[in-house]
Amino acid sequence: MSQHVRVRDLLEERAAAMRTGDADRIVADYLPDAVTFTLAPPLKHTAPEVTDPEAMRAWFASFAGGLEYEMRDLEVVVDGGLAFCHSLNRMSAVPQGATEAFTLWFRSTVCLRHVDGVWRIAHEHTSTPFYMDGNFGAALDLEP
Template identity: 35%
Template sequence: MGKLDKPILQLLDDYKAAVFAKDLDSFIALYDEDVRVFDMWGAWSYNGIESWRQMAARWFGSLGTERVVVDFSDPQGIVAEDLAVVHTFVTYKAVTADGVDVRSLDNRLTAILRPHGDGWKIVHEHTSSPLDVETAKVMFNR
C-alpha cells in the first residue's frame, strides 16, 4: 500500500468539510452517479446517487444543531491511472453547536474511485465495524 496523491487526499478533506457543514450538495458531489454504497446503517446497499442523496439528507437532518467532525486515520491505497482504492479508519464525532463532544464512533472505510475531470469520484464505498466474537455486539471504538 502506498501514499495517496493530493487529489485523493483532497477528496477526503472535502468529505470532512461537507459533513461538518451538513452540505448535502457538496457531499453528494463526491460520488459518481452510479455509486453503490454498502453502509453500516439501515440498508444492505444504496444504489445510485439519488438513493445515497436520500440517506445523506436523513443523516444531516437528524443532527439538529449538532455537527459531525470526521477524522480519517492512516489512509492508504493503491492508485492507478483509471482507478484508485482507498482504505482508512474513520471517526465520526458529534459535537454541539458550542463544540462540546457528545458521542463518537469508529468505522473502517474502503472506497473505490475513478477519475472525473481533474479529481476523483467515489464509485463504491463500504463501511464496517467488527463484531465482538463473544457477545456479537458491534465494536464502535478502536
C-alpha cells in the same frame, strides 16, 4: 499536482463537508451508478439515494447541532484511472432527542474512477467490527 494528491484532497474535502453538513458537496463526488455499503441499513445503497442531497440533509438533521468527523491513517493507491483508499474514521454527534453524544470509530474503504478528468467515487464501504464471542454486538468501543 499528482493524481495521488488529488484523490487525497478529495477525501479531505469530503471530511470537511461532513463537519459542516454540506450534503451537496458530499453527493457530488459519487458516480451516478455508485454503490455504497454504509453503517446504516439496508445492506446496499444505490442511486438515486446515494446521489440525493435531500437524503444526506435528512441524515444531518437527525443530529442536534453538527457532528465531529475525523479521518485517520488514510492510505491512497492510484493505478491509472482507478484509486483505492482506506482509513479509520471517527464520528461523534448528539442524536436529536438525546442528551449525550455518541462517538464511534469505523473503517472506510473508497474506490474511485477517473472520469472526464475528475476523480469520482464508484464504491464506498464503511463498517464496524463486531465481537465474535457469541454476543455479536458491534465493537463500538474500539479506538486506533
